[in-house]
Amino acid sequence: DAKTTQPNSMESNEEEPVHLPCNHSTISGTDYIHWYRQLPSQGPEYVIHGLTSNVNNRMASLAIAEDRKSSTLILHRATLRDAAVYYCTPGSGGSNYKLTFGKGTLLTVNP
Amino acid sequence: DTEVTQTPKHLVMGMTNKKSLKCEQHMGHRAMYWYKQKAKKPPELMFVYSYEKLSINESVPSRFSPECPNSSLLNLHLHALQPEDSALYLCASSQVQGAANEKLFFGSGTQLSVL
Numbered sequence: 001d002a003k004t005t006q007p008n009s010m011e012s013n014e015e016e017p018v019h020l021p022c023n024h025s026t027i028s029g030t031d032y033i034h035w036y037r038q039l040p041s042q043g044p045e046y047v048i049h050g051l052t053s054n055v056n057n058r059m060a061s062l063a064i065a066e067d068r069k070s071s072t073l074i075l076h077r078a079t080l081r082d083a084a085v086y087y088c089t090p091g092s093g094g095s096n097y098k099l100t101f102g103k104g105t106l107l108t109v110n111p
Numbered sequence: 112d113t114e115v116t117q118t119p120k121h122l123v124m125g126m127t128n129k130k131s132l133k134c135e136q137h138m139g140h141r142a143m144y145w146y147k148q149k150a151k152k153p154p155e156l157m158f159v160y161s162y163e164k165l166s167i168n169e170s171v172p173s174r175f176s177p178e179c180p181n182s183s184l185l186n187l188h189l190h191a192l193q194p195e196d197s198a199l200y201l202c203a204s205s206q207v208q209g210a211a212n213e214k215l216f217f218g219s220g221t222q223l224s225v226l
Contacts, residue, residue: 032211043115043201043217044154051212087153093211098167099144101153 004088009106012078020073020105022088032091033064033071034099037084044087044101047073083109113138117202117218125226126192132221134185134202142166142208143185144215145177146201154201160185161208192225199223 005023012018024033035047048055048062050071055062061074075082087104091097115136124130134143142161146154159167160179174196176188185202199220205213 030211036215038154041219043203043219044215045217046214049212049214085153091211091213093209093213095209096167097209097211097213098156098159098169099213099215100156103153 004090004102006086006088006102006105008103009108011108011110012075013110014080015077018075018078018082018107018109020075020086020088020107021070022072023070024088024090025069027068027090028092029068030092032093033062033068034089034091035060035062035073036087036089036101037082038087038104039081039084047086049091078107078109080109080111083107113216115202115204115216115218117200117221119221120219121222121224123224123226124189124192126194128192129188129190131189132187132200132202132223134187134218135183136204136216137183138204138206138216139182140204140206140216141182142205142213143179144203144205145185145187146203146217148199148201148220150198158187159208166208189223192223194225197223197225 034049036044038044050062063072085104145157148154158177178186201220203215203217
């Protein structure tokens, strides 16, 4: 399984952009990169996923390095509601595929 | 409806009790999952059901017994638990199991305390 490395914690100010990095240097060519977040007292919530191209949705943008060894989740304007643990995880597919979580990054948003 | 509903939200049980956790989804998803999460740790996968059949068991002790009576329901039966089993138990679902681009939808969890 591909291993991911994320900073333990990051801090941001409200209404500023946030760039959350993830290193996944052992990812295989067919693995998708998924991001989930977990708000306090909630279950994880899907944020975004991508394979090679950069991806945008209403929640965030995902920038994937050309060599696919790293990616960055971008929150364009952080709000207090974005304070959460953000998990980056590779998705390989197959009958034995299981979504697993690393330690994630705890994002604090200051007012 | 994109909700995964888990009941109860909180449960306290003794080590000799038998209890069940319930999970329900009405999104037509055919894969359902149980995760366990200890405080300040990431969720850990326990079981995966695909089309109501157990697909993955992550070597979970037999005191945890999953059941998938139909495509909308997932239960986790608990018996003779230990205090170290106290944790947040999360249920999730996805359209199918095994697609690399599959999205999982999680419930809010059941906070279990074993005394």
